[in-house]
Amino acid sequence: MASLMDVLSEPLGMKSRGMAADRTRLYFSSRQFAEGVRVRGAVLPEFESVLTAEALSFVADLVRSFRPRIEYVLQCRADDQARYDAGDVPGFDSATREIREGNWKCALTPTVLEDRRVEITGPVERKMIINALNSGARVFMADFEDSLSPTWTNLVQGQINLRDAVNRTIEYEDKARNKRYALDPIVKMATLFVRPRGWHLPEAHIEVDGRPIPGCLMDFGLYFFHNHASFRAQHSGSGPFFYLPKMQHAREAAIWNAVFNHAQDALGVPRGSIKATVLIETLPAVFQMNEILYELRDHSAGLNCGRWDYIFSFIKTFKGHPQRIVPDRGQVGMTQHFLKSYTELLIQTCHKRGVHAMGGMAAQIPIKDNPAANEAAVAKVRGDKLREVRAGHDGTWVAHPGLINTAMEVFDANMPQANQMHVMREDVTVTEEDLVMMPVGKRTIQGLRENTRVGIQYLAAWLAGTGSVPLYNLMEDAATAEISRVQNWQWLQHQVVLDGESVPIRVTLELLSRVVEEEMVRIEQEVGSAKFASGHFKKAAMIFGKQCMAKKMDEFLTLGAYKHIVRLAPESRL
Template identity: 45%
Template sequence: MPQLDSDAHDDVATHLQASALIHSPSSKEEAIKVTGKFVDGQEKVLTEGALSLLSSLCDHFATQVPELLNARKFRLAKIDAGELPDYLPQTRKIREGDWQVRGIPNDLRDRRVELTGPVDRKMIINGLNANVKVFMADFEDSLAPSWKAIIEGQVNLRDAVRGEIEYTSAETGKHYQLNEDPAVLVCRVRGLHMVEKHLEFDGIAIPAALFDFALYFHNNYRQLLAKGSGPYFYVPKLESHLEARWWAKVFAFVEERFCLQPGTIKCTCLIETLPAVFEMNEILFELRSNIVALNCGRWDYIFSYIKTLKNHGDRILPDRHDVTMDTAFMSAYSRLLVKTCHKRGALAMGGMTALIPARTDELTQAVLDKVRIDKELEAKNGHDGTWVAHPDLADTAMGIFNEYIGVDHVNQLHITRDVDGPIAAKQLLTPCDGERTEAGMRLNIRIALRYIESWISGNACVPIYGQMEDAATAEISRASIWQWIKHEQSLSNGVVVTKALFKACLVEELAKVKHEVGEKRFTHGRFTQAAVLLEQITLCDDFVAFLTEPGDEMLIE
């Protein structure tokens, strides 16, 4: 396999390697301190062994996370100053080399439909029982990370792996339990930018990604391996192959510590940031022992496009509903991911449809028709599977991928997309056409208001106007308005988007939300706080990287 030339490693990589060598490990479990309030059941997951592993991981790897995040800022500053993202010249040998990932376990080879959802008890049972191949239990975009929610999520996954999970609804009395042949379980950890403030190592809040990974791995790996599966993870928000290299070291460290074969831990990485789309080969290469797939995280990708190119006035996106997967730059993203993955022996997962079933059969059929068009496009592009946000959409998605994959295959790894020419940076960076409308702006405000209110109240996966909104979709809503204000965009009615216009619209749309949810719900909710937060992050001259960061300070514990 090709190796990077010595001059291919930038200053950040060199610094990270040096810090890993000089930071001597300490086995001081006492360095770990839980600061969150006691949660029922936490003794099941915050065991001595789990905390020991977490302490070792923090000792070896936590100090490198700020360096990786600083590298993001340094790179973004260069783009803000006028550069455009592009393929890395120093890693050309990796892109042109002849190599493949280690391999895919049998129970991950067929992933034609995956359901995603938060880690509450009922959702986990319904997700594992759905007509899907994989259920992704999400500690990230669809979870508001209160300490209670995080701990209960880990307890719920532990019980699910052991087949002990049950739930009875207090409202209806309905009882939920696992079917005999549940879907494969994959755990999505939080991104590197997030910290777990309820637990400290040497007095510093630890990386949330390490917390989620360590607890799920330690509490479940034996049981997962015993039943022919394994510790499988989704890794979100990567922005570079250096971050993938960090994860590869974490995985290798844990495998060696627990005397596991290299490559036992398997991961799927979401390509949901604009910088990462130019480093897909490199990300696969760095994680080649552990990685099995990349995923088109389309909603975060659109958000990242806006965030990354925020200073570029010629890269403005239209109304959110116009940015679809059949637009040129989004299609290039999808096709490049398929071609890259299949060349390297990895699966290429399609993205999320945020649509959910409607209240009437007629409206639901219209939703299913839209889902069918969306999933047919992904299947035609060569994706090996796709995401849905609601179990009732699984049958439609499954039918489409069954048709394209056929009876002789379990995926579409045989589709090489060699018919495609090289996809240049220009194809990935040129925005799509579409209108910027006042109705679209007002809809964005209402979506962001309702989502932020729900998030700071503890619910991060919210049905709003016929779509399942999570942090990624809400980010697009507020980022679009910020972008339009900064670059003084005119709406289709000729009105220029200004801070004053946004303020006026915010007041009016808040009144509409009050009417939609009702006086009682509005009064007892946190809509005023949500409006204040939305105004702050939308009118701030410096773009706020993630709405969940200031939102975390307001989150109900």
């Protein structure tokens, strides 16, 4: 796996990359931070309230304390993947059998989190936060990860937005529409969770001891530093609460637990105040669910089925296995045996340990201009949520406020109590073979084209600063774009013969190159010549195509693309 420095190994200054000068004026302060702390991003006047000397010193302390452990677990990931590439298959760890078979429980769930039946997610954008908190959902997960493009402005403004949300002073004025947004005093506000970036993503605009810091420690550190007192002032057990992404092993959960304890001790916060739900969205992690909960048992708020990243991880884990070629992404639904087994094991594991088992994301969005298509989309969501609640999930995710009522109605009708932690699913027996069983379906030229079209358009939006994009009546984020990328790579790498063709068509470099060119023509027709010319579509096609056609699969689409959105001020220092 590439290190944080590898990602930023080529020159990133605006002049060295031939970038146009940033239109945002750079502001610098004469205040000095702790030795070795440097900010290399624009510091606008409004940013200074979160980029304080004290807050950045706190973040620097986290970085110095935990960077070696983070680098170690990233190397462990690379070592594990090398074994899988050589033919190994993930499985349960015999060394931790006692943890899996023990009768231990996680700490009690705070009262405010007992009922999480519908959760909505979205980026840490100001209007999004207000609308989500007013939406009627039980929980809003404010996202620094897959649904946010990690531009410096997005990240710092996101911290300001969250601080104002915690203090309930957040407002937004849309001057173009002459509309004002604020928290509704009548509606019960959704409980706020925050998802920091994964371990693998760097933050190039803050350096500690001359090196970019792990982005997750910026996201967590600034949010916790500025808001822990507000949570404690509200009442005991009110947070802060987090979602933790992309972990692959319990050793990674152990780092988060140590980060939580370190942060709580440093700021005089009682241990256990932080609660976190872990997204099980990698194939290796499904074999570590008991162990992950055990490491976080004093801070645990359960597990979540991160289904889209899980499919991405399934393909990536088995990228070296020619006998494990996944069909079109549209055919890999939750009724496929490996996904059904994953969700049932997650429910059983969580309820045994006394915590919530959260369902996955409904990616559908309302279709306003086509009532028949809209009803079909709503029916899909309804069926998906009915499957989840009947399986024993305690709640679920939606990506659009327009689907909250649909999901809520399903859970209300089938889960009259706050949760289903009493449903132990003792009928479930899941084996290693169940969890790696290949999905059934076809691999088609239409699937190759859809992957390419969606991947390019998502990445174009991401490069422009938007990380959550409606495409073809689905809400796409980095996770779904990753499926498109790694599936194209897998099909090309193994020269897959596509199904449903009168004459056999093999996925070759020439075919994929032609598909990219032809889908670019279609994208231009769909978005219009003006938007196409002013957007980042050509750059996105170059990046996406290069990653799909590389001899070695990049670990993450966003990791390689990050250097294209970095704007460093080489000599800035607060």
